Amino acid sequence: MELTHFGEQGRARMVDVSEKPVTVRTAVAECRIHMNGETLSRLKSGSLPKGDVLAVAQVAGIMAAKRTHELIPMCHPLPLTGADIRFTLEPDAVLIRSTVRCSGMTGVEMEALHAASVAALTIYDMCKAVQKDMEITDLHLLEKTGGKSGVYKREARI
Secondary structure, three states: OOOOOEOOOOOEOOOOOOOOOOEEEEEEEEEEEEOOHHHHHHHHHOOOOOOOHHHHHHHHHHHHHHOHHHHOOOOOOOOEEEEEEEEEEEOOEEEEEEEEEEEEOOOOHHHHHHHHHHHHHHHHHHHOOOOOOOEEEEEEEEEEEOOOOOOEEOOOOO
16 A cells, blocks of 8 residues: 655655545544543542533544644644544443544544544543543544545454
């Protein structure tokens, strides 16, 4: 497979997508932030010092999706048409799932991954006063649609 982010001189470049067709593109990514039961209980009850952790993390994830091109050098600025962050509380973790959508000439995988990771980092920031050894794990792309490569769905892992 050809690496498209390198020019003729072997230097980094932003890929020219001007000839690509506009298609509806979606991407779903997720990660987890592991924490102890006491921290998770305080997160659920809203009794952490910095307030409603999941509400703030949700906004942070959406903002991250919108600003991905400002931090990942070769990402194109994209006119996103949707971004959503959802949380599932597990016995020892918060599962974060981001879904990003646009009509454009390049995919939104990086935006979905960035959104999930920033939401996790925000949870860490807001809970670190009560637990410093939380761990962010399992950041990955679950699926993507649109574009020349079509549909990708991550295979289930045992």
